[in-house]
Every structure is written in structure tokens, then in C-alpha cells.
Amino acid sequence: MLEVSGLNFAFKDKPILRDVNFTLGDGQVIGLVAPNGTGKTTLLRLLCGLLPNKDASIKLNGVDLKKKRTAFLKQLFFLESSNHLYADLTVRDHLLYVKRMWKSKVDINAVIEELGMTSYYKKKIKSLSLGMKQHALLAMYIISDAQTMFIDEPLNGLDPTSIQEFEHMFRRLRDEGKTLLVSSHQMDSVGRVCDSVFFLKNQNITNIENTGQDMMALYTEMFMTEATADA
Numbered sequence: 001m002l003e004v005s006g007l008n009f010a011f012k013d014k015p016i017l018r019d020v021n022f023t024l025g026d027g028q029v030i031g032l033v034a035p036n037g038t039g040k041t042t043l044l045r046l047l048c049g050l051l052p053n054k055d056a057s058i059k060l061n062g063v064d065l066k067k068k069r070t071a072f073l074k075q076l077f078f079l080e081s082s083n084h085l086y087a088d089l090t091v092r093d094h095l096l097y098v099k100r101m102w103k104s105k106v107d108i109n110a111v112i113e114e115l116g117m118t119s120y121y122k123k124k125i126k127s128l129s130l131g132m133k134q135h136a137l138l139a140m141y142i143i144s145d146a147q148t149m150f151i152d153e154p155l156n157g158l159d160p161t162s163i164q165e166f167e168h169m170f171r172r173l174r175d176e177g178k179t180l181l182v183s184s185h186q187m188d189s190v191g192r193v194c195d196s197v198f199f200l201k202n203q204n205i206t207n208i209e210n211t212g213q214d215m216m217a218l219y220t221e222m223f224m225t226e227a228t229a230d231a
């Protein structure tokens with residue numbers, strides 16, 4: 001369980017989050033949705049201590065990020081984007097590294113096969129397309145076997161078949177009891193996969209349960225009316 005309270009953050013005089021409070025239970029996929037530049041990546045960075053925060057309380061399964069940083073971080077996996085992969089290492093190198101560091105028992109070969117990566121897992125990252133790198137990144141998440149996963153725009157650059165494959169993997173991880181906080185701009189996919197959605201608006205989170213409503217209509221209601229009113 002992830003418990004966050006009193007989270008405030010600003011870049012100089014630009015407020016990003018104001019008194020954000022929420023709890024995430026186990027075995028859920030939660031969408032994180034907002035227009036470009038609102039603060040989704042900033043929130044994910046704050047939740048794993050990659051940005052400084054003095055006052056908030058952030059606890060993962062009772063472990064406090066400020067008091068027991070290493071123990072906190074061992075429970076989660078976050079790699080912001082495929083730009084953070086090492087260009088001169090292969091996909092396999094990355095997977096072996098994650099398996100070792102997270103002391104995981106997940107079978108690397110099975111994941112490679114399941115994600116259709118057999119033709120390129122021995123290749124260096126610098127020779128891969130964006131979609132291939134997104135697969136490598138997802139494979140790292142699966143191999144980490146971490147209980148909590150923060151995933152930033154995983155569907156960017158994916159073809160429709162791959163999107164279905166990723167959605168299947170997210171559901172499977174959820175069914176294994178993992179908690180996934182997934183930022184995305186793809187509202188149809190959010191509607192298919194997420195149990196609830198965090199809409200980031202006015203520096204705060206509105207949590208809306210997915211009851212099968214039209215997510216794009218909900219997005220329009222949340223954000224477009226505001227943009228139209230501003231125009």
C-alpha cells in the first residue's frame with residue numbers, strides 16, 4: 001500500500017502540486033492523466049525521492065521514504081523512459097542487471113518470448129526503434145517483480161498489437177497483486193485497463209473510479225472546458 005500525505009511541490013515559482021493526499025491499495029492499475037506539462041512525471045519522480053521533498057509523508061507498505069530510503073526503493077520499480085537505457089548495452093544486459101539488483105526469480109527467457117523480443121534481445125539499445133525500446137523497458141518492469149511500479153507513458157510509439165500486448169501485461173501484473181501507477185495520454189487504453197484514474201488538475205488529484213464510462217468524454221469534461229473558458 002502506498003500512502004501519500006501533504007505532498008507539495010513547485011519549480012521555483014511554478015506550483016505543480018498542492019497538498020496532495022492519496023492511498024493506493026494492492027492489486028490495482030491506476031491511470032495518471034493530465035495535459036502535457038501538468039506534472040505527471042514530476043509526481044512520479046517525487047514518489048520515489050528523485051526530487052527533494054521535505055514535508056510530505058510517503059510510505060510504501062509502512063516503510064517511510066525519508067527514514068528508510070533503500071528499503072522503500074527496493075519495493076518499487078521506476079525507469080522514467082527508454083531515453084534512460086544505456087545505448088551501448090544490449091536488451092539482455094539490462095534484463096540481467098534488473099534481475100540481479102531486484103533479486104528476482106522471474107525467467108528472463110520467458111519474458112523475452114512473451115513480449116516477442118527474440119529477434120532483438122541481443123542487440124544494443126542504440127540500434128532499436130522506439131517501440132522496441134518500450135518493450136525492453138516493459139520487460140525490465142516485469143523482471144523486477146517489484147510490488148509497486150510507476151510507469152511513465154509506456155504506450156508511446158507502440159503499434160496497435162503492442163498496445164494490446166502491454167494492456168494484457170498490465171492486467172496480469174495487477175492480477176498478481178501488484179500496484180501500477182501508469183501515466184498515459186491514450187484515454188481509450190486507460191478505459192480498458194485502469195481500475196481508477198488520477199486526473200491531475202489545479203495542482204491536485206481527482207480520483208475517479210473506472211465504471212466503464214467514456215474516458216475521452218471524461219477527459220474533455222475535466223480539461224477541455226477549462227481550456228475553452230481560458231481562450
Ligand SMILES: Nc1ncnc2c1ncn2[C@@H]1O[C@H](COP(=O)(O)OP(=O)(O)OP(=O)(O)O)[C@@H](O)[C@H]1O
Binds near residue numbers: 035037038040043
Ligand atoms: N527540472 C525542471 N526545472 C524546472 N521546471 C521543470 C523541470 N522539470 C519539469 N518542469 C516543469 O514542470 C511542469 C511539469 O512537467 P512534467 O514533466 O512533470 O509534466 P508532464 O505532465 O509529465 O508532461 P508531459 O505529458 O508533457 O510528459 C512543466 O511545466 C515543466 O516545464
